[in-house]
Amino acid sequence: MLDLRRIRTEPEVVVAELARRGMDTSDIGHVLDLDELHRRLGAQRDELRSEVKSLSKQVGQLHRDGRSDEAEAVQAKSRSLGEKEQELATEAAMLSNQVRDLLLRIPNTPHPDSPEGSSDADNPVVRIHGYDPDHFGDHQRIAHWDLGTQYGILDNERAVKISGAMFTMQRKGGATLARALLQYALDRNADAFEEVRPPTLVTSETLTATGQLPKFADDAYWVERDDLWCIPTAEVPLTSIHRDEILDTADLPMRFMAATSCYRREAGSAGRDTRGMLRTHEFDKVEVFAYATPQQAPAVLEELVERAESGIRDLGLAYRVIEICTGDLGQSHHRSFDIEVYSPGTDQWLEVSSVSWFSDYQARRGAIRYRPEGGGTAMVHTLNGSALAVPRVWAAIVETYHRRDGGIDVPDVLLPYFRGSDRIA
């Protein structure tokens, strides 16, 4: 959520910033109009309230003095003022809700350094590591869904029987690999991040703080009976850990990490990437997260990118880092980088990590504050990134580590998690 006060004081600047996303900025004008009306009515309401209060005090005094007849007259006056105040209060509350509803749907402003662009086609590649198309042999040019079935480590046919399309099931070494990746990602970030095992069913308030609600309700699973939502990422519960709190500035940056299942309806992408594990309704991911001061945020962003990137690098996979352009930035994002792993079997770059800086956009939704030097309170900045999203990394490993003479090797860094075996299959 953007700062209403800032929209009020420099609307042209906010509009210009939002225009970089290529979006229609007319809502800013609506907000401004409604807000002005709201403040006008609110002031009138407060004035009436103040009068009612002082009249009420008079009534009390008159009664104590035994002048009840006079009190009655004052009561009557106060009553009629109170009715008027009620009307204004109702109207003001309605306006205030309208302003908030609009504000919740307006996206974050992009960072000045976020590259200009209108779609994912414009996302610049920041760097490429370990990619040489001639380096991969024919045995690596087999898609993971074929290899997975052949070696009995992927059983999507039965996953579909159990849960329907776009669900996946790994078996044997494939299941071990999925779990090992989580353990690996947690272990390598344990030096700086507190491990958390958060709830994965959350309230609407929680899902609103990070930005999924109200606009993207269709993308999330909803448990109607209990009005709870399945998290699409651990970012959601981690961000809300300190919702409605004022953090100790000395504690910042505060870092958390969590391995959780993530649930996505993938509404609108039916029929896309249906084979294998490239797009599934449920998958596991290790998320790293931080609350920071605005001053700390840029360095933390860099650190999160470096951590996500080195995790993929140490697995021996080819990857590239791209920066998200203004037209492709998610609603809540201020600045973002994606890490894409190269899948030799499908000859595609697969997004395996997204690292983002949200400025104070989420913090304002969740009322997460700190005390800056010089007094008062201010919104913290939130940042997060996938340390490792399992399915696509799983796919890239199975393809990359397929041996010419058959079998699939365990990447060196995962050996500690494979119960003494050095083969996935």
Place this chain on the structure above:
RNA sequence: GGAGGGUUGCCAGAGCGGACGAAUGGGACGGUCUCGAAAACCGUUGUGGUUGCAAGGCCACCGUGGGUUCAAAUCCCACACCCUCCGCCA
């Protein structure tokens, strides 16, 4: 799921229709005293909205949402959460 008890400021805890943004104690911060510290004493100590150049003014907030009243922390209703007991259960 059933029965009962609770929810007040940073914490503990009083208040149960009118002068209560809220006693008292603790903590924290500042000061006096001291060579220094402790103790003692004095003072300060919430968040948000709006208005104002400012000083300040006004308004809201005692779990949440409604209601009664001239007036609600205080009365009524609903809901949420916490605690105890019973049931069920990994």
